[in-house]
Amino acid sequence: MTRDNLAIVVKGYPRLSETFIAQEILGIQQAGIPYRIVSLRHPTDKKRHPINDRITGAVDYLPEYVYQEPMRVLRGWLKARKLPGYRRALNIWWQDYRRDRTSNRARRFAQALVMAAELPDDITRIYAHFLHTPASVARYCAIIRGLPWSCSAHAKDIYTSEDWDMREKLRDMDWLVTCTKANVDYLRQLAEDPEKVNLLYHGLDFSRFPEELPQRPSRDGRDANDPVTILSVGRLVGKKGYDDLLRAFAKLPADLHWRFIHIGGGSDGKYKQLASDLGIAAKCDWRGARDQKEVITACQSSDLFVLASRIEQDGDRDGLPNVLMEAQLCGLAAVSTSISAIPELIADGVNGKLVPERDPDALAKALETVISDPALRHEMGSKGNEIVRRDFSFYRGMKELAHRFGVTDSKDNKTITRQPEAV
Template structure:
């Protein structure tokens, strides 16, 4: 789908949604749109509109976003977009279900025959920006020195076939498991099968997978891109490495694979951080603050104009 076609499709969706809201039996207190930048411009009635920004919007939407009652974002977007859009952005951190994603519980380690392996896991869409090829290249370097290392890749996408070919090319066919797409409810058992979580992306605004891995008590080795640094405390919770540097990624992975005490300490640190700062409750309370503010502001405007 081209950018213009996508724009038209989103425009149609927003108009249709507002028509349904207008004739509905109950007026909502607020409309929260995720990356539907036209939603505020097309609003029907005085319903407050909050728009979530997962990344930098196309320049065509800059004027649309001025109509929103609030913009919310996290990660790289929260830090950089305010000046580019010339308006304030509320930072609302992502949250993770810390009861579902936890260190203890069922694991697929035995099912996947990984009991005697040191396991690195990546959970990602297999698309170019996630650069899982970089991780496969780094794993070849790790395995040359740590023979029982195994890579578990959870996710699917158009790059899957080329990544499988790359693993074969590097003689890693028996050292990489492609688990494919896994229902989200089942992913905790995959995280628990690993010793280290890896994220090799070229860019990631605020990857959920890192928070899920942290909640499961894993050390995190990731490229220092986007908003990753907001989650991972370098050296305390894992390691941040330069993007597109397989040797640096390999060294950081090997460090945690060969030092289990350090890995456990980093994992415990990550679990604590997620439980206090990135739980669903913490995220929901911050978002509720934004909702309350914009609702009160709209009500104040109506009273002033009455």
């Protein structure tokens, strides 16, 4: 097997909300697999994770919109139209556009033209993160250049995409990995060859986390001067269910003392207003986007983690949120919802509590139980740490992924499976 030289297509780079992608790219780099990053968008986050500073591969930014770089797109077309796969790619794109007459679909073909024209000749495989727009660009470019391509699928990209689009991408790619059993089952129903679809948990790089669990105080919510600290990490978007969570908080007994810390990007105005309307604003601390070190520090100093994920009307949902694994690795008991792949990590009553989505009453009841019982939180948090360390190691998945990219010798395998020094 020849080792691939990768073009990794991502929607944006770097992104605070996609530490799992940065972690994987660093793993690819550490395995000695040549790569470059191709990003559909420029970064918008003001902060960046320390892990991004360790990623040294070249980054190519495609034109976000045709009007911004029309001459670059024109040059891309003039070069790409002379390549052997151009006519087939154009025909496939036209079939796609007839079913999806959007500017987004047109823009993806323009980006693919530029990528096909500018990609170095030594690239041997295109690998896309997300099955929607990045996979569209990867597919068109791969056909134009006559290259094999593969994909890593996650959550929103699966459940908000049209079946016909995913079915045809699965037909054209070599293989796909996805991060939950639920996703595997869903995508295998669409694939002509179900064996193309494989489970690959993101997992965590344990070296970025303290080995010892913190000694947490036995807070039980009875002392107004020492409330139980409840942490949640996630973007302020509908599928994270923060309005459900705030309504659940408002239903907690008045003599149960707690404080809520939120970390994550997005507009917090409507949530602050809702907290104010519910009379709990003084207990809520909205900290905005933070890097991974700050998230880990918050996990270490909190008593409980909560994430009220839900499925939106357009199908958008979480898969298996990395933040839940991170919280569990830090020994935090977790309260969450029984949707998607969350039950693949959280077993109700074992390492956390699971409740139905969009049910503030059930969520409040679960929160009251764990807020008032520090021994139960300790037991659940310890069990969660054990489960993550046993089943969700990044290096186990990285070894399989590296093999798919042509790393086969024992020396390389030792490099992949060895925990790096903490940073």
